[in-house]
Amino acid sequence: GQDALSLSVNRAVVEKGKVVVVAAGNSGDDQSTVGSPGAAARAITVGAVAEWSAPTGAPNHSDGVYLAYFSSRGPTLDGRTKPDVASPGVTITAAQAGTTSGYVTFSGTSMATPFVSGTVALGLQAHTSWTPDDVRSAIEGTAQDRGPTGKDNDWGAGLLDGYGFVARAEGTTGLTAFPANTRVQGTVADHGTWTRDFTVGSGDLAIPIGATIIIDGAPECVLGFPGFCFEYNWGPDLDAELLDPSGTVIASSTCAAGAECGIGRQETLHAMPTTAGTYTIRVSPYEGDPFFGRGGSFGIDLSTGPVGGSPPPPPPPPPPPAKTMHVGDLDGTAVRNANKRWTATVTIRV
Structure with a gap:
């Protein structure tokens, strides 16, 4: 300046x-x-x-x-x-x-x-x-x-x-009124995978999904000799993918080798959602030269629908495993309890 x-x-x-x-x-x-x-x-x-x-x-x-x-x-x-x-x-x-x-x-x-x-x-x-x-x-x-x-x-x-x-x-x-924004901090381990799920509602399919991923790190020399460097890459080198509710990859970012790339400090994902449901951002370190799977930390700004609303909620946790009830002692393993009396309505579908 x-x-x-x-x-x-x-x-x-x-x-x-x-x-x-x-x-x-x-x-x-x-x-x-x-x-x-x-x-x-x-x-x-x-x-x-x-x-x-x-x-x-x-x-x-x-x-x-x-x-x-x-x-x-x-x-x-x-x-x-x-x-x-x-x-x-x-x-x-x-x-x-x-x-x-x-x-x-x-x-x-x-x-x-x-x-x-x-x-x-x-x-x-x-x-x-x-x-x-x-x-x-x-x-x-x-x-x-x-x-x-x-x-x-x-x-x-x-x-x-x-x-x-x-x-x-x-x-x-x-x-x-802007699309909702969610700020996420993440860390991916060496040779590991980090994921973040988010929900897109049926009323938000006209609003794009945009994710800006800024990687914590520093420029590191990848081509040079002592005292002089010809080429720098941002280290670590993390790649990102956006998966739709079926698990299909609908956008990927592989800086610094891919499109929409600078030195590799930013990975960018963007796509139009086509179906309501749970989408996933997946981040993993690049396994090749020059950093060979080194992980690191990053921040994500995730933009989705609704416009002018709150960030989308995370998807609900999976339901607990179904419990087994023995009806009519069909397998002969029931235990009779003489001290308690209870009633229940049971629907059996065959």
């Missing part, structure tokens, strides 16, 4: 009273990938997420909510938390430059940033005396938290809530 461009952003905010909204960048899931001018202390820096509202089959459909793997992360080199907020930046349809009727669909934090800029403009129209600090406070204060509690270096303060921000600017209240 001490480069010329970042310092210029800071001066525009402090000396000219401008609200500066910038993209975090698309350098991926490793720590401290946010670049200039996103690292500027006074900028409102925007990360990218996938959202859920476009219909299945539309060019701008994405199975959100999940954090885009390419979205740059903090902290800055001087230790500040970035990004500041996250907004839709996966398969966003916008007007095509140089045309009068064309549209394009792209992904990137540059597609996410206009959502925040437009929201800020609406808020300033409603509250013309707000300062840049007031705007930042309201943007972060109305964001719907994701990731660890509070502002963090992946999601920032959380998901942009345009309705909530403008309502605060107008002096009223309100918020956007």
Whole structure:
């Protein structure tokens, strides 16, 4: 945040009273990938997420909510938390430059940033005396938290809530109805398997399942020689799968080797549910080179239906084993109890 461009952003905010909204960048899931001018202390820096509202089959459909793997992360080199907020930046349809009727669909934090800029403009129209600090406070204060509690270096303060921000600017209240979010911490043993079950109701089949898995660890050199490294991978290397109620794998994430991958710090699962019932997230360490089955800990943000409701409950425990009742002493093992009298109604199905 001490480069010329970042310092210029800071001066525009402090000396000219401008609200500066910038993209975090698309350098991926490793720590401290946010670049200039996103690292500027006074900028409102925007990360990218996938959202859920476009219909299945539309060019701008994405199975959100999940954090885009390419979205740059903090902290800055001087230790500040970035990004500041996250907004839709996966398969966003916008007007095509140089045309009068064309549209394009792209992904990137540059597609996410206009959502925040437009929201800020609406808020300033409603509250013309707000300062840049007031705007930042309201943007972060109305964001719907994701990731660890509070502002963090992946999601920032959380998901942009345009309705909530403008309502605060107008002096009223309100918020956007997002899909339910469940925050889960997990640990998988070396060569082991970790699972988490969750329920999707029949009324929530139009809402995508999205899981953002951030792995605790560090970048480790996988190709190099003493004193120099050509290639780093995030260690440990954990893979994830999403299973439907029949046990069929409907989504998988195998970073850093698969699609939608950066350095391998984030695994991403997303799919449209097709049937109500119990779904399962399964996490296991990659058994191959370079970490050979090493386990580790991770955090999951799980997004599902209902929209605007509570997180889905875990599935009920299995029923206890059926008890055997001897009726009419058919096997000759009953014991007569002369001191007690009881009655019961028994239905026998053959």
